[in-house]
Amino acid sequence: MGTVLAIALGGAIGSLLRYFISRFLQGKLGIDFPVGTLTVNLIGSLFIGFAFSYLVEKLNISAETRAFFITGLAGGFTTFSTFSYESLNLMLNGEYVKFLLYLLGTNILCLFLTFLGYNLGRML
Structure with a gap:
């Protein structure tokens, strides 16, 4: 399966997962x-x-598999373009406390969890 096809397939799966998880949580919490x-x-x-850390550094997976998981799946799943849009809306609506919580929560916690995931992968 070529690299482009791997990215496309991973991106489609990641985007659908993002949509369903985000919609479910937003609806559930209300x-x-x-x-x-x-x-x-x-x-x-x-x-x-x-x-x-685990798939690339430990298992040394193929370029196509790496493209599927990292560029496709993770790229389609994460939503920083949506994050930017929602942040702007919070600012434009004058909801500055929510904006700051969202901005700091997303950036600090995501960086920490990326570091945590990297180290978990290295430990396996």
């Missing part, structure tokens, strides 16, 4: 805060750190 997108970004950050 709060006026983009918790679905935040959760997806946190999960995606953990996954991409783990995938890089």
Whole structure:
């Protein structure tokens, strides 16, 4: 399976997972805060750190498999373009506390979870 096809397939799966998980959480919690997108970004950050350290560094997977998991699946799953849009809306609506919580929560926690996932992958 070529690299482009691997990315396309992984991206399609990641995008669908993002949609369903985000929609489920947002509907289930029913709060006026983009918790679905935040959760997806946190999960995606953990996954991409783990995938890089375990799949790439430990298992030395093929370029196509790496492209499927990292560029396709993780790239389709994480939602920083949606994050940017939702952040802008919070600012434009004058919801500055929510904006700051969302901005700091996404950036600090995602960076931490990427680091955690990377180290988990190295330990296996």
